[in-house]
Amino acid sequence: MNTKAHCLRDKKIGEFRLENFENLRSINNCHLENSTFRSSIMNEIKVKNSHLTKSNLEKCNIKKALFQNSNLEKASFAWSNLKGNSFTRDNLSKVNFQFVDLSHSLILECEAKSSDFRWSKLKNTTFSNCNLTNANFTNCDLRMTSFNDCNLTGAMYNINTQLPFSKEMATHLGMNFTGIN
Numbered sequence: 001m002n003t004k005a006h007c008l009r010d011k012k013i014g015e016f017r018l019e020n021f022e023n024l025r026s027i028n029n030c031h032l033e034n035s036t037f038r039s040s041i042m043n044e045i046k047v048k049n050s051h052l053t054k055s056n057l058e059k060c061n062i063k064k065a066l067f068q069n070s071n072l073e074k075a076s077f078a079w080s081n082l083k084g085n086s087f088t089r090d091n092l093s094k095v096n097f098q099f100v101d102l103s104h105s106l107i108l109e110c111e112a113k114s115s116d117f118r119w120s121k122l123k124n125t126t127f128s129n130c131n132l133t134n135a136n137f138t139n140c141d142l143r144m145t146s147f148n149d150c151n152l153t154g155a156m157y158n159i160n161t162q163l164p165f166s167k168e169m170a171t172h173l174g175m176n177f178t179g180i181n
Helices: 167-172
Strands: 006-009 024-028 046-048 066-068 086-088 106-108 126-128 146-148
Touching: none
Parallel strands: 006 024, 024 046, 046 066, 066 086, 086 106, 106 126, 126 146
Antiparallel strands: none
């Protein structure tokens, strides 16, 4: 079994393919738009100053990882385990986080406009100074989720969403209830 750790640094590769891979530990200053990392194990990876827009990170194990100053717009993490991750100053707009375990994660100073968190696990997750305009939180249990100084204008929730505050507060924050009132 190969246990050698691999790093990507200062690379510009269009549609990079790395599926079912293990031991990738760092992506630094890379431009990897439309890349595929599907079904890979990348626990504790550090992704810094990189461009991964429209990348496929579905069905991955990426636990206790660090994403910093990176552009992940329109990427998909659907069905991935992102437990205990840290996202700092990243562009997470229009990211697909459906069915993702983001529990015990920190999401700090990120743009996450129109991101899709439907059916995600967000237990003990903290969003701080994030723009969550039009994000979709339908079918999420947010009771143990913290939203500190976040813009939740237009963020969606439904009858199955367990909010960390009252429905009146959700309305005051500009959130939108979807479904039958």
